[in-house]
Amino acid sequence: MTTHRQAPGPVAAPSSSPSSSPSGAQYLLRIDDLTPRMEPGCWPALVALIRRHALQPILAVIPDCQDPALNRTQPNPQFWPELRALQQAGAAIGLHGYRHLCQSRGYGLVPMHRSNEFVGLPAATQHDWIRHGIQLLHQQELTPTLWVAPRHGFDRTTLQALQANSIRIVSDGFGTAPYRRFGCIWLPQQLWQPRLHARGLWTLCIHPATLTPASLASLASFLDQHAHRFTSVPRVLNEWPIPAASLATHLQSLRGSLRLHARRLLRPQTSA
Numbered sequence: 674m675t676t677h678r679q680a681p682g683p684v685a686a687p688s689s690s691p692s693s694s695p696s697g698a699q700y701l702l703r704i705d706d707l708t709p710r711m712e713p714g715c716w717p718a719l720v721a722l723i724r725r726h727a728l729q730p731i732l733a734v735i736p737d738c739q740d741p742a743l744n745r746t747q748p749n750p751q752f753w754p755e756l757r758a759l760q761q762a763g764a765a766i767g768l769h770g771y772r773h774l775c776q777s778r779g780y781g782l783v784p785m786h787r788s789n790e791f792v793g794l795p796a797a798t799q800h801d802w803i804r805h806g807i808q809l810l811h812q813q814e815l816t817p818t819l820w821v822a823p824r825h826g827f828d829r830t831t832l833q834a835l836q837a838n839s840i841r842i843v844s845d846g847f848g849t850a851p852y853r854r855f856g857c858i859w860l861p862q863q864l865w866q867p868r869l870h871a872r873g874l875w876t877l878c879i880h881p882a883t884l885t886p887a888s889l890a891s892l893a894s895f896l897d898q899h900a901h902r903f904t905s906v907p908r909v910l911n912e913w914p915i916p917a918a919s920l921a922t923h924l925q926s927l928r929g930s931l932r933l934h935a936r937r938l939l940r941p942q943t944s945a
């Protein structure tokens with residue numbers, strides 16, 4: 674069970690980083706595609722797991738979802754109050770794009786999908802979408818503190834727009850530890866199902882609308898054994914060294930992207 678609770682609000686990296694990584698593996702749980710009109714799917718069960726284990730996950734919220742694949746029901750009146758309660762309990766709110774309409778074409782900094790929402794768009798458009806997305810979440814009393822790109826699609830212009838709106842943390846990329854790149858802190862996201870590791874920081878991404886009962890049971894079992902290994906974004910910023918990305922990190926990230934890109938061709942439901 675995690676013991677640190679953090680009030681919601683802007684997340685800032687400390688001025689000095691620890692010199693060594695925590696011993697043993699740590700995990701971040703990230704839940705994507707959150708929108709009030711989503712198919713409930715496993716979401717209620719995920720919330721129950723979060724509360725049972727006092728997890729402080731990343732909740733990736735779509736500010737103005739227009740994606741027909743996700744807008745499947747009437748708006749759930751409990752959606753926003755539930756997210757506010759989870760934020761109050763320490764969850765980090767991720768800005769998950771703007772409308773989740775992936776009509777742009779081109780590979781960004783994490784080249785896993787050619788179609789996405791942001792890559793290649795003019796700076797003015799990206800700034801407008803990010804600023805308006807943040808405003809919409811603020812209207813729901815949510816404070817997004819990090820960026821979660823739909824389909825991993827973003828470029829340097831996106832990062833500049835995020836920084837102009839005080840978001841400097843990105844949940845994406847590969848590697849086994851956080852690093853700094855293009856003015857942002859990157860928290861790698863490498864898992865779509867639980868997997869035990871000896872060391873490193875691992876972000877496990879879950880899509881509640883498509884999570885199967887078997888996958889949910891696997892997650893529940895993993896948490897029963899390893900919930901104490903799950904950390905939070907503020908704890909990562911305080912407890913991990915966060916150096917500039919090295920050449921090895923760049924190569925590791927590129928290799929990871931290409932491997933997942935190939936795997937996605939065989940299993941297209943992963944990593945959206």
Ligand SMILES: [Zn+2]
Nearest residue numbers: 705706823945
């Ligand atoms: Zn998504």
